[in-house]
Amino acid sequence: MGGLPATMRAARFDAETKALTVETVPVPAPGRGEVVVRVAACGICHSDLTQLDGHFTPRLPVITPGHETAGTVAAVGDEVDFWAPGDRVVVAAGRPCGSCRECRHGGGIDACERLEIMAFDYDGAWAEYVVTPATTLVGVPEHVPLEQAAVLADAVSTPYGALDTVGLRVAESVGIWGLGGLGTHLVQLTRISGASPIVALDPLPAARERALGLGADFVLDPLDDATPERLAEITDGHGLDVAFDCVGRASSIAQADRALGHRGRLALVGMSPDKLTLGAEMNFVRGRHTVVGHLGYRMSHLVDLVELVARGRLDVSGSISAVLPLEEAADGVRRLREHEGNPIRVLLKP
Numbered sequence: 001m002g003g004l005p006a007t008m009r010a011a012r013f014d015a016e017t018k019a020l021t022v023e024t025v026p027v028p029a030p031g032r033g034e035v036v037v038r039v040a041a042c043g044i045c046h047s048d049l050t051q052l053d054g055h056f057t058p059r060l061p062v063i064t065p066g067h068e069t070a071g072t073v074a075a076v077g078d079e080v081d082f083w084a085p086g087d088r089v090v091v092a093a094g095r096p097c098g099s100c101r102e103c104r105h106g107g108g109i110d111a112c113e114r115l116e117i118m119a120f121d122y123d124g125a126w127a128e129y130v131v132t133p134a135t136t137l138v139g140v141p142e143h144v145p146l147e148q149a150a151v152l153a154d155a156v157s158t159p160y161g162a163l164d165t166v167g168l169r170v171a172e173s174v175g176i177w178g179l180g181g182l183g184t185h186l187v188q189l190t191r192i193s194g195a196s197p198i199v200a201l202d203p204l205p206a207a208r209e210r211a212l213g214l215g216a217d218f219v220l221d222p223l224d225d226a227t228p229e230r231l232a233e234i235t236d237g238h239g240l241d242v243a244f245d246c247v248g249r250a251s252s253i254a255q256a257d258r259a260l261g262h263r264g265r266l267a268l269v270g271m272s273p274d275k276l277t278l279g280a281e282m283n284f285v286r287g288r289h290t291v292v293g294h295l296g297y298r299m300s301h302l303v304d305l306v307e308l309v310a311r312g313r314l315d316v317s318g319s320i321s322a323v324l325p326l327e328e329a330a331d332g333v334r335r336l337r338e339h340e341g342n343p344i345r346v347l348l349k350p
């Protein structure tokens with residue numbers, strides 16, 4: 001397996017002191033069935049902020065953040081048959097636990113009941129190298145930039161998976177609450193899936209403007225008192241077939257649920273500790289509403305997205321707001337936290 005250096009630079013987060021520092025650490029070695037990937041780029045995600053702010057405690061006391069990455073295979077462990085050094089790959093953000101009921105039956109990453117999440121349960125990719133099971137990799141064609149492949153691993157694949165979760169059909173009306181990384185990509189993905197009309201909602205004018213450019217038919221300010229009425233008008237009084245909440249706040253979820261039409265489905269994609277309140281139970285029952293939580297994606301979704309980008313069906317080039325050197329990880333985190341330049345994704349390049 002040779003070829004790996006002994007040490008590398010990696011961002012390290014200390015859960016106790018909340019310090020994020022870039023340090024020199026040993027390069028991981030690939031175990032049986034594992035691959036070491038030379039990281040080309042890794043995104044900074046809102047869920048990274050959740051961890052850095054102390055709302056979510058990582059499993060390891062000191063951990064390397066970053067779960068949205070692509071790169072090239074640097075070394076493979078024993079029993080890795082399908083990958084070789086130099087292969088260009090995007091890395092799924094989770095790995096199977098290997099011991100739950102589903103894993104015992106061979107279900108792997110798509111079925112695992114206790115999926116381990118990169119950067120929360122094991123070291124992530126704000127580093128020069130990352131180690132991951134070979135089953136978490138999807139090949140990336142030569143002409144797709146690895147920066148673009150990196151954002152597929154969460155910011156695009158998680159909303160793409162949500163289309164499956166709600167079973168979106170062509171010509172269904174959709175509302176998308178929250179136009180950050182998840183919601184902006186949902187606008188693009190519902191557009192290429194044939195949804196109609198697409199209504200995108202965000203308090204930030206710049207985010208709404210961007211959504212119009214990416215395929216939204218209507219954009220609304222959720223804080224505007226006239227918004228519920230506008231939603232009814234746009235759908236000719238029927239309400240939405242599908243709503244996606246990418247905010248996670250009780251207020252946006254309640255507004256999204258109220259905007260649903262008969263047999264409307266609401267997918268909760270954003271996350272927060274807020275309590276769910278859905279109004280009168282009988283309205284929910286009468287409307288035959290479905291509310292469903294959505295997290296993550298299947299490996300096949302990542303395969304689909306590489307295909308769509310490679311064939312030019314999906315353009316994620318505009319999703320890369322900035323690429324910073326790994327040494328500036330803390331500045332990248334600050335940019336996302338302060339919404340500096342309204343970023344979709346800030347990437348770190350080791």
Ligand SMILES: [Zn+2]
Nearest residue numbers: 045046047154
């Ligand atoms: Zn994420």
Ligand SMILES: [Zn+2]
Nearest residue numbers: 097100103112
């Ligand atoms: Zn499992």
